[in-house]
Amino acid sequence: MFEVFEQYMEKMVPGLTTEQVNLMRSMCSMKKMRKRQMLLREGEVSRHKIFVAKGLLRNYSIAENGYEYIVRFTDVDGWTKDPESYYSGLPSKYNIDAVEPSEVIMFTREDFEGLKQMIPVLAAFSENVITANAGLIQKRVLMNISASAEEKYIDFIETYPNIFHRIPLHMVASYLGVSRETLTRIRQGLAVVTK
Amino acid sequence: MFEVFEQYMEKMVPGLTTEQVNLMRSMCSMKKMRKRQMLLREGEVSRHKIFVAKGLLRNYSIAENGYEYIVRFTDVDGWTKDPESYYSGLPSKYNIDAVEPSEVIMFTREDFEGLKQMIPVLAAFSENVITANAGLIQKRVLMNISASAEEKYIDFIETYPNIFHRIPLHMVASYLGVSRETLTRIRQGLAVVTK
């Protein structure tokens, strides 16, 4: 499982030495997850940076009416956490679970801070990851406030071509903030045009 | 103008020495902005971290139909940039301008990276700022996909009590992704209840 992370880090952080990788290995925890298994529950504190080595995770919130709203998917080679709880140390309002059987590598905040002290290039890299994510989420906000349901759907399948076909339709709907039924109709409208 | 920044840094980064603050002063650029003055135009590269010492900034995108969609406000003691362009070095798709007469302190990416090397606590602090912002924007996405126009408006005035009364209604509408007219009607509905 760690090899995926190792290759990712070597690709993303060119100057990284073998000793530094081994240091990271000694500080991380690994976890295999079956489908639907939870990694963070509402009420718990998000204490880890989570790297996805295999599978697909989702961050979601459960509303009072029981509906699940998906705020984020994290595919292989991506990082996730609940930034709010991670930053504040307060209980999270979100959940994280596995959409597919998955494998993750995790670092507690304390350990990762220590690693950044010991591996200077890691600090810059870490900020880059978060900044890149911020760019993506800003784009998403823009779609949310400016686009129709159909445009949002098209944008989603273009932005995440490797995700949309792996998840059930109702999760796409939940991610877009659209009802299942509306999404069904949108897809049929598009299918006619495509034919 | 720098005093605001100095006080902010002393509050947020307790261990910071006077020499380190002076080092930051020597690396920054300052700018006074009149209302509507642009700080980043679509097509330019977002090269700076921007700290707001006074006033209020907005990040927005201009759609093909000419509408402006506001993806973010940055009040005093906040940081902004276009993360996508800042990260990639490619031209930005967004604009940043001043909603009020403002004063900003800016660091180029190169200079800030250098400062982080020289001031270790700065790296951790910087990541914290970005993480805290990520938490806020995640909450916003959740509102976007789960809430009605009225709920979004209420959430906005609760989340940003110091911003909503300083900006024209149509900017609130633009930020929420709602038409001006709808927002007018929502406010009147709420006003009746309040009376």
Added chain:
DNA sequence: CGATTCTTTGAAAACAGTCAATCTGTGTGG
């Protein structure tokens, strides 16, 4: 004051959500 800029109003139309029923595929246990 005159010119923007901003806000409100009303009526019609488009859009998306809800509800209830049905359909489809998948997998499990008898």
Added chain:
DNA sequence: CCACACAGATTGACTGTTTTCAAAGAATCG
């Protein structure tokens, strides 16, 4: 191997929210 349960997807009718368009009414600023 079949029957059944279950999760997921679709359909139609209806309802409700939000947008659009057009016009007019405040408010603000030089």
